[in-house]
Amino acid sequence: MTVRHITAAAGRTGEASPSGPPAPPANRANRSSSTRRGHRAFYMFVSPWLIGFVLLTVVPMVYALWLSFTTFDGISPRWHYVGLGNYRELFSDSQTWSALGRTGLFAVTSVPLSITAGLGLAVLVNRPLRARGLFRTLLYVPAVIPPVGAGIAFKQLFDQNSGAANGVLNVFGMDALGWLTDPYARYVLLMTVLWGAGNIMIISLAGLQDVPRELHEAARIDGAGAWRTFRSITVPLLSPVLLFQTVTGVIASVQTIMPLLLAPDATTAGVTAIPQSNHLYMMHVFAQYFAFGRYGYASALLWVLFVLILIATGLIFRFTSGVVFYNVDPEAKK
Template identity: 85%
Template sequence: MTVGQISSAQGGTDTAKAADRPAAANRPRISMNARRQRAFYMFTSPWIIGFLLLTIAPMAYALWLSFTTFDGISPHWRYVGLDNYRELLSDSVTWDALGRTGLFAITSVPLSIIGGLGLAVLVNRPLKARGLFRTLLYLPAVVPPVGAGIAFKQLFDTNSGATNGALNIFGFDALGWLADPYARYVLLMVVLWGAGNIMIISLAGLQDVPRELHEAARIDGASAWRTFRSITVPLLSPVLLFQTVTGVIASVQTIMPLLLSADATTAGVTAIPQSNYQYMMHVFAQYFAVGRYGYASALLWVLFVLILVATGLIFRFSSGVVFYNVDPEAKK
């Protein structure tokens, strides 16, 4: 190739590059904010898709079912509008179950929070083998609900339970722990047995309390109880609020311990002690014992609305007693 041909080829290449430059310059540039948003939606898309398919879609389907007489099997069903909701409002069994659920929530949530906070205060002290105690107290919280329910059922069995065996040793008569009126207390024990989860959250909140405040209170002559009540609890109020909201939501949806509390000698939902026949048990009975999918779906949607109302009321009445430890500079 001659010098002229090389120069001509290089000139053609430069001309092609120059022709491509305007096209590249006209391409829209993606800002850093847009790239971050794209990365955010790309990484969260599995959760978003799962939330839409596994949460929103079933809720929408249940809402549609609540307006029908569908029984889960027969293709012969009809649209009944608000009849299921009207029947719900006049159903005394539903209201009784709702009352027991509310009583259970009012009882179990404060006891769980107080018990978990008490354990957190104990294991937050400079003790020997503190890590071992924390592990042992937290272990019950990781036991599956089915395993915990079966263990307590065996423990409080009327004929072969260890609890009645201990009572017999001391000369007391055996009690029907899994029947009324003792079944409700066994249920509370099952819930309180897993207070290690609340202990861990409370422990994290306790370790976030500035030590300088405790030292200043000690110098001023404040007692340990006054320091705990006036400093620790107010700074833990956001944690306590979180535990209250999640505890209420979990307590009104309790069902596995209730199912496992049934007497082994009988079958069906009627084996559940009356004191433990709560709202979710009533929903379970309408779904699987009676086959009224439409009515049971209406029950679930009413429970969903009640949870929203209860959560809103908790936030409303806690606004004056919850204190957030925010740096003043962060507010600017």
């Protein structure tokens, strides 16, 4: 059969030759309809999250922004629009700056400690040990305990009169300490952070198992020791995981409410019972909301914190851009 006959037959059957014209409009319409169905299915599955995000995050944030320009106290229908008055008062309030400084010190201290502890535990349970699965479970269990439960447990553990911590001190003939008062309260707060290091352990463990074994074997052949291999190979390949943990750790540390749960007389005295060393930024916000009824001023405090978190996150990405390495498949770049 000649080429002319083949072309004529293809024209009669409506089929295009390999080098012929593009697909008929009917096929493009079918693909477009399939794409629309895929888009509808996608938005249907994510709609619960989108609705929750709008109703529980976006709307409260916009409402808090509006409150920050008013003197609303949460009860009285009489309120006044003060513009930037709350923000001007905020920047001249010494208590706000003190609370912000303590929060920054807490974040700088707690985030590296928790990441180091989680990574150390991950390296430990990544080794071929007996009952390794049991150890992983036991180390991760504290991370799933709700913060309220952990706060109450630590409050009972470090109670000055009946706590187990002072019971141990009494066994060795030492005097009981006021763990939940200054200057020891800050150390108890750090212990509660390290208590939940199992969450970081699981994420670090996943990153460790993604490190190619061939690189470790090559390092051993070249004579590199365990510490040199960990520092020069494992840590650089874990840098995206460490960056994620740093960002999320900073965000969580500046929003912690654990000092309120650890306060010795929080049920009766409220926020005033919190030791000065643990009077963090969110405790200052809590006091303005519920102790003084200054909803407008407290909302301004929250919006300033939101902006500071954005700035801190941007700075972290900016200063770590040269030390974070992403393991990308060369075929994926094509």
